[in-house]
Amino acid sequence: MTRNNVNSRHDGHQVSAEGTGIMATWLITGTSSGLGRALAEQALAAGGQVVATARDPQTIRDLEDAHPDTAAAVRLDVTDRTSIAAAVDTAQARFGDIDVLVNNAGYGYTAAIEEGEDDAVAELFATNFTGPVALINAVLPGMRSRGSGLIVNVSSVGVKLTLPGGGYYSAAKAALEAASGALRKEVAALGIHVMVVEPGSMRTDFRGRSARRSEIRIGDYDEILGRTGEGRLGPQRGDPVKAARAILTATTEPVPPALLLLGSDALTDYRTLTQAEQADVDRHEPLTLSTDATT
Numbered sequence: 001m002t003r004n005n006v007n008s009r010h011d012g013h014q015v016s017a018e019g020t021g022i023m024a025t026w027l028i029t030g031t032s033s034g035l036g037r038a039l040a041e042q043a044l045a046a047g048g049q050v051v052a053t054a055r056d057p058q059t060i061r062d063l064e065d066a067h068p069d070t071a072a073a074v075r076l077d078v079t080d081r082t083s084i085a086a087a088v089d090t091a092q093a094r095f096g097d098i099d100v101l102v103n104n105a106g107y108g109y110t111a112a113i114e115e116g117e118d119d120a121v122a123e124l125f126a127t128n129f130t131g132p133v134a135l136i137n138a139v140l141p142g143m144r145s146r147g148s149g150l151i152v153n154v155s156s157v158g159v160k161l162t163l164p165g166g167g168y169y170s171a172a173k174a175a176l177e178a179a180s181g182a183l184r185k186e187v188a189a190l191g192i193h194v195m196v197v198e199p200g201s202m203r204t205d206f207r208g209r210s211a212r213r214s215e216i217r218i219g220d221y222d223e224i225l226g227r228t229g230e231g232r233l234g235p236q237r238g239d240p241v242k243a244a245r246a247i248l249t250a251t252t253e254p255v256p257p258a259l260l261l262l263g264s265d266a267l268t269d270y271r272t273l274t275q276a277e278q279a280d281v282d283r284h285e286p287l288t289l290s291t292d293a294t295t
Helices: 034-045 057-066 081-095 118-146 167-190 219-226 240-251 264-283 285-289
Strands: 025-028 049-054 071-075 100-103 108-110 149-154 192-199 211-213 259-262
Touching: 025 034, 025 081, 034 049, 034 057, 034 100, 034 240, 049 057, 049 081, 057 071, 071 081, 081 118, 100 118, 108 118, 108 167, 118 149, 118 167, 118 192, 149 167, 149 240, 167 192, 192 240, 192 264, 240 259, 259 264, 264 285
Parallel strands: 025 049, 025 100, 049 071, 100 149, 108 211, 149 192, 192 259
Antiparallel strands: none
16 A cells, blocks of 8 residues: 655655645544544545544544544554553554654543542543553554654643643653653654654643543642633634644644644743743753762
C-alpha cells in the first residue's frame, strides 16, 4: 500500500506529505467524543485509515459504518496491557503498519493535593500516563523496524497553569510531557517523531463527562477550589474540529513541532507563565550561581 508518510524516513530521505491529504494509518485513543472524535473524522476525511478506539466500541461504531474500507472501531482500555496488545494486533491485521499513534484518551480529577484519594490518583496516572506509555511501547517496535512514525501525546495547558484543584491532573500530564521529551531524543535518529499537543479550553464535554471529583472535602479549601471552575477558566474558546485540523496539518511537516499549542488562551497562558518563570529565575541568579564549588 502506498502512503504519503508524515515524517522523515530512517535513511534520511524526506517522505512527501502535501497539505492534509495523508494516506497513513492512525491509531487514536479516546474517540467517542471531543477532540479524539474530531481528529478521527478529519483524518478519515483527509484520506487516512483510522483505527478509532474506545472502552465501549459501540460508541464509535458509526465511524466504521460510515467508512467501512478505512475505519475500524476497536475496544481499547489503556490501563489494560492485554487490551493494548489486542488493539495493536487488530490495527496491524486490518491496515498494516501504524504510522501515527495519538494518545488522546484521558480524564480530569479535581481535588486539593491534601484531598487526593490514593486509589483515584493511581487510576488517574494509569489512564493519563502509564497507559499511554504502554501503548507507545507497543507500537515502537514496528516504527523502529520501518524507520518512520509519529507519536502524538495530547496533554494540557494545565501543565503550566497548575490550577488549584487540578494538581494531580497536571502532574499526570507533566509526566507524559517529560517522558515525551526524553522519547523524542531517543528515537529522533531512528526516523520517529514525537509531538506534544497542549489544548486550551475546548468546546467539548470534557469538564462534565470526563472530570471526576474527590469524595474527600476539606472545608478550608472550599473557597479556593471554587475559583477553579468554569468562571475562573473563562469561556471555552476552542473548536475541536479546528483543533483536529491543526493537528493534522502539523503532522504533515517534515519535522512536526515538539509542542503544539491549540487556542489563543493556551498561547497567552504559555507566554505569560514562561515570562514570569524566567523573571523569577533571573531574579535569583546570584543565589543560583553561589552554589558552584570553588577551585
